[in-house]
Amino acid sequence: DTVLTxxxxxxxxxxxxxxxxxxxxxxxxxxxHWYQQKPxxxxxxxxYKASNLASGVPARFSGSGSGTDFTLTIxxxxxDDTATYFCQQSWNGPNTFGAGTxxxxx
Amino acid sequence: xVQLKESGPGLxxxxxxxxxxxxxxxxxxxxxxxxxxRQPPGKGLEWMGVIWGxxxxxxxxxxxxxxxxxxxxxxxxxxxxxxxxxxxxxxxYYCARxxxxxxxxDYWGQGVMVTVSS
Numbered sequence: 001d002t003v004l005t006x007x008x009x010x011x012x013x014x015x016x017x018x019x020x021x022x023x024x025x026x027x028x029x030x031x032x033h034w035y036q037q038k039p040x041x042x043x044x045x046x047x048y049k050a051s052n053l054a055s056g057v058p059a060r061f062s063g064s065g066s067g068t069d070f071t072l073t074i075x076x077x078x079x080d081d082t083a084t085y086f087c088q089q090s091w092n093g094p095n096t097f098g099a100g101t102x103x104x105x106x
Numbered sequence: 107x108v109q110l111k112e113s114g115p116g117l118x119x120x121x122x123x124x125x126x127x128x129x130x131x132x133x134x135x136x137x138x139x140x141x142x143x144r145q146p147p148g149k150g151l152e153w154m155g156v157i158w159g160x161x162x163x164x165x166x167x168x169x170x171x172x173x174x175x176x177x178x179x180x181x182x183x184x185x186x187x188x189x190x191x192x193x194x195x196x197x198x199y200y201c202a203r204x205x206x207x208x209x210x211x212d213y214w215g216q217g218v219m220v221t222v223s224s
Binding site for chain 2: 042043044049054086090094099
């Protein structure tokens with residue numbers, strides 16, 4: 001199975017720019033998707049197919065990458081962005097998720 | 107609007123079979139695909155399987171021998187059955203909609219917490 005590696009946690013100040021990385025153990029083309037999950041809630045789709053903004057998601061969120069290296073960028077970060085962010089690949093079966101990056105605001 | 111809602115028992119004994127229902131509204135099960143995804147407490151997400159709009163299914167090979175997904179389109183319901191439960195199957199179980207065939211999920215249910223314990 002394709003393993004997705006994410007940094008466990010990040011801490012940033014409101015108004016700053018933050019990049020969350022996801023590295024795949026093999027190429028996933030551009031079939032990388034990003035979700036936001038707040039405590040006690042279901043995941044919410046932010047970015048699909050590497051760089052496409054999901055409906056209703058603020059333009060502060062953006063995604064980039066292809067192959068094995070992907071990035072989710074939030075610029076500027078707001079207090080409400082405190083959450084865990086998961087990447088998911090759907091190029092190689094079965095589709096798999098990263099362990100998540102917990103974003104905390106200073 | 108699009109909604110998915112999971113239902114089922116909160117507690118199941120080891121070796122028993124888990125049965126969950128996902129009731130959807132705002133879209134047709136014949137036009138969209140629905141997956142089941144689970145999340146053990148404090149851990150990451152695991153895709154379990156999918157039922158396609160045409161009714162065919164695909165499963166995570168790690169669970170395939172124990173898992174079955176079916177549906178009743180007249181009731182807008184998708185069903186998950188997983189046998190031979192173990193304590194490590196304790197998790198929140200989500201159903202989620204795939205808007206195409208690219209295995210990403212644009213709408214999720216609120217999830218149902220299932221504890222496997224004697």
